[in-house]
Amino acid sequence: TYTMDLISMVEATLEDPKQVLRAQERAARDRAMAEMKADGVEYEERLERIQDVTYEKPLEDLLDAAFDKYCQEVPWANDYQLSPKSVLRDMLESASDFKGYIQKLGIARSEGILLRYLAEAYRSLDRTVPIEKRDERLRDIISWLGFVVRSVDSSLVDEWENAGNPAALDATPPQGIDEVVADRRGCTLLVRNALFRRVTLAAREHVRDLGELDDDWGMSEIRWQKALDAYHEQHEEILTDGDARSAAMFSIDESDEKTAHVWHVHQIFADEDGDHDFGIMGDVDLDATQDGGEVIFKNYRVGFIEDLLED
Structure with missing residues (x-):
């Protein structure tokens, strides 16, 4: 679980894409309601239980404890808070591409929000995860994520790459004139x-x-x-x-x-x-x-x- 857990750590530091998370929560509640109904749970009890159902928050307890410990050493970090979620991780675990994930959650009107979130996830993974901590799977994911964002809207990637040198050179391969496949x-x-x-x-x-x-x-x-x-x-x-x-x-x-x-x-x-x-x-x-x-x-x-x- 190393690679996915590392992605969850990074996702917990990103700003919430609220419309995407609301769609995830709706889907989770729909599944929970169907399961409770199949189990014969009374309607009133279903309504009560459903209030506790929300979107996935991987490693929530572990990350909260680790962040509290970190804040003891770095007091100014108390000005921030973690927000565990699974957007990129959910895409990877369900083998969804950009349009497929939009279709899965029914968030056509929030396409731009998802795209910007993925661009931020790409930037954070590429800039903050040390090279020696990247396994082959993570290198693939970073490259794939850059490919997806760049294919939909290259300006989001170019915007921050032009501001400085990216940490991982292999995530942004050179655009050779004779290359059919750039990445x-x-x-x-x-x-x-x-x-x-x-x-x-x-x-x-x-x-x-x-x-x-x-x-x-x-x-x-x-x-x-x-x-x-x-x-x-x-x-x-x-x-x-x-x-x-x-x-x-x-x-x-x-x-x-x-x-x-x-x-x-x-x-x-x-x-x-x-x-x-x-x-x-x-x-x-x-x-x-x-x-x-x-x-x-x-x-x-x-x-x-x-x-x-x-x-």
């Missing part, structure tokens, strides 16, 4: 997250969400349902554990990057038998993806590998 690390993680989000939704049988995500690429809700029905004729479940998330289940073929500006990508579904015979294949339109900050696919298809290779 390879960030773009790779963007694609990887987008594909694993589909694995997670498929495992939960959220076929409507899958249809909304992929209808533009020819995979409607009906086609996703047929694909998953075929999968479950052969396998009982879709796994989403650490092995399912590993790099072994995801591949990128960059052979046509310079000529066609595409990546050929493949995400394998992990099954309980270890057959690894089902997945997603598609081509990533690199120009459109970098312009919009979300993955744009071409030649997108889902099914058993032998059938996909024939297509």
